[in-house]
Amino acid sequence: MSKASLASYQTLCTEFYDLDKPSAPQDALTYYLKKAKQAHGSILEPMCGSGRFLIPLAKEGFKITGFDSSKSMLDLCLHKSQRENLTCGLYEKNFETFESDELYDLIFIPSGSFGLLTSENEINKALESLHQLLTPAGKLILEIETIYEQTTSPDIWQNKWLKKDDGSILSLNHVSNFNKTTSLETTLCRYELWQNNKIIKTEVEEFVRKLYQPTELDNLLDKHGFKVSKKLIPYTSEEASETAPIIIYECMKY
Numbered sequence: 001m002s003k004a005s006l007a008s009y010q011t012l013c014t015e016f017y018d019l020d021k022p023s024a025p026q027d028a029l030t031y032y033l034k035k036a037k038q039a040h041g042s043i044l045e046p047m048c049g050s051g052r053f054l055i056p057l058a059k060e061g062f063k064i065t066g067f068d069s070s071k072s073m074l075d076l077c078l079h080k081s082q083r084e085n086l087t088c089g090l091y092e093k094n095f096e097t098f099e100s101d102e103l104y105d106l107i108f109i110p111s112g113s114f115g116l117l118t119s120e121n122e123i124n125k126a127l128e129s130l131h132q133l134l135t136p137a138g139k140l141i142l143e144i145e146t147i148y149e150q151t152t153s154p155d156i157w158q159n160k161w162l163k164k165d166d167g168s169i170l171s172l173n174h175v176s177n178f179n180k181t182t183s184l185e186t187t188l189c190r191y192e193l194w195q196n197n198k199i200i201k202t203e204v205e206e207f208v209r210k211l212y213q214p215t216e217l218d219n220l221l222d223k224h225g226f227k228v229s230k231k232l233i234p235y236t237s238e239e240a241s242e243t244a245p246i247i248i249y250e251c252m253k254y
Contacts, residue, residue: 009070012191012203016170019162024052031235041105047113051077058086065089067098095126108141115209127224140251147211149245151176169194214242226251
């Protein structure tokens with residue numbers, strides 16, 4: 001969740017996200033915990049969001065740092081870390097502004113968040129930064145959504161609503177469209193907070209994600225000095241095909 005000027009992951013979006021996804025899926029968390037245990041140094045989670053992965057890793061005693069450009073998401077992550085009395089570095093930054101004198105033995109970006117970088121400049125800057133931040137023997141893990149993950153219901157409005165503890169309701173109305181030329185999927189979202197049968201707050205956003213063509217990311221990683229050691233079906237040891245909707249890339253520096 002990292003853009004220089006973020007128009008998504010605002011207040012209602014963050015609240016809806018945390019209600020809908022309060023914790024990481026167990027299979028995903030087990031995978032990243034295993035990778036953290038294999039690391040021999042500090043860990044970095046760029047685009048860490050609300051801390052679904054960062055908080056559990058910090059609770060396990062790993063030295064982990066996170067950054068995100070959404071103030072709402074980062075505030076929530078900070079609140080969770082303070083509630084658990086955890087010490088972890090959290091920064092409201094993006095790939096252009098995050099700086100560290102420390103190198104990291106493991107850097108990971110789960111849940112397809114890397115796809116929120118949609119311009120060529122953003123992607124190149126991110127990969128350049130990741131290469132600089134990784135130790136010579138460290139591992140970079142990216143969870144990538146491909147063009148085979150695009151919406152199955154384009155141009156159709158859909159709705160989901162969730163009830164809060166105080167009885168109020170958060171609803172999300174959204175419609176998506178995939179551009180085959182740019183491989184960008186744009187989703188228009190309208191969040192509404194309902195209380196006593198009245199809408200008391202509304203928030204809209206244009207949510208854009210990049211879906212990768214086969215081997216597209218392989219070429220970008222090679223360009224920026226990364227060797228792809230594995231391409232896996234998420235949270236398994238099974239090799240992913242080029243038509244897999246989601247692929248986990250495990251990478252090392254050349």
